[in-house]
Amino acid sequence: MAPVTPALAAEIREKRYARARGANSHVALAGLSLEVAAGEFVALVGPSGCGKTTFLNIVAGLDRDFAGEVQLALRPDGRPARVGYVFQEPRLLPWRTVYENIALVLPTHRADAVARDMLKAVGLPQAQDLYPPQLSVGMSRRVAIARAFAIEPDLLLMDEPFVSLDHDTVEQLRNLLLKLWTARPTTVLFVTHDMREALVLADRLVLLSGTPGHVVADVPVSLARNRRHGGAEIERLRDEILRRHRELIGAAATATPVE
């Protein structure tokens, strides 16, 4: 039997940001290792500033200036893995329509069908000719999610995609994300500072602490997704995790502001 290769295997020995004028540089990540199995939904939880975004940028290949290795499993056809990225800000091109923003990341011959299909899937078929500045915040996030799913990613990176939204919108977007993920299964690495959000969404929580950022705990979430809506269960799991990892309490308390 062939060994199962993880979808993502990352081993960051050190990521250092140089400071200007040769003053001592700042170590953002040190000894951070993480493996994610294919199809797994992993939430990376940690306080602001613990290097979560830095880590995602390294995985996405945007930042190559680090010591360590990042390996993404090849696709079945032997080609490199496709990575979809939902940034903290939607990062839609304001000078292109919603439709064009999605078509941009697709090969030309499939762009039209897939873009239309994805807009339907996120409930925005009527918005295709609008420009991003005309969209509400929630709609922009939907388009960003549609764009990321459009490329049929082998790995989907999400960097706190639901921050600074009102409660109802967040709820809708989380449900949308789970719906899309169920219909289009893929490996997800979801960064958040909100442990409740992580518990609602993920199969597994990887708790980070800074500085420099490293993995503190790795917690599987066995609760079935359809039982996670109540809130009481989530609170219980959250308390349990915080009790077991007392070093996180300070961070979690400061990092989970009023929702």
Added chain:
Amino acid sequence: MSAATTAQRASSWIAASSVAQRLGSVALFILVWQVVADAVHSRMLPSASAVFVVLAEECVHGPLLFHLGVTLARVAVAFVVAMVIGTAIGIVMGRSRTVDALFDSWLVLLLNLPALVIIVLAYVWFGLTEAAAIGAVAVNKIPNTAVTLREGARALDRSYSDMAASFHVGRWRTLRHVILPQLYPYVFAASRSGLALVWKIVLIVELLGRSNGVGFEIQLYFQQFDVTHILAYSIAFMVVIQLIEWMILQPLERRASAWRQ
């Protein structure tokens, strides 16, 4: 619905009234010119009516349209060459500190080199040829465009490039959809000042080393002290350049910034 039509009507009314204002202003200028010329009554200041009569005659029977066409062709080629090369240089210098550090002084030097010197040197080194003429005009405009576009390239938003890179949007598509749209305001700024600069320099190039074009004609009439013809040629050319600005550059700019509304 009705509010929209009202707004439309109002905005078209405003546009119409601003056109009327402009025409009124031009008419006033011509009137003042006519009155002053009649009062002075000198061969050195022909009246507006005399100039327009010559202009019409030259258009119909004279070679004005031919020379106008020749000059416009030179303007077009020099303008395009200067914009393309200047934009490329500006983008590279805006993106790379090393290149910028290496060539910034060259740019400053070129910016401060008088147009006349560039033209004379071009003719001396490359002969009185069409290529030397157009090249000299382009070289005059290139540093200008490069400096403007360098500003634009420095202001490029990294987050969009990162987005394109993470989604593996190819180089050409990234340039077309991500980079250039951010540079359009700078390209248009460079175009507007470029057109104004290029057509003036083309006239000098023609005066010094070409045997056709509006600049060449103006030189002929200068030798004859024929102010009427000089003004007729100038007006014809100014009108054409203004039409290019109104009918090509401005609509293009409006289209490129349509998403802002």
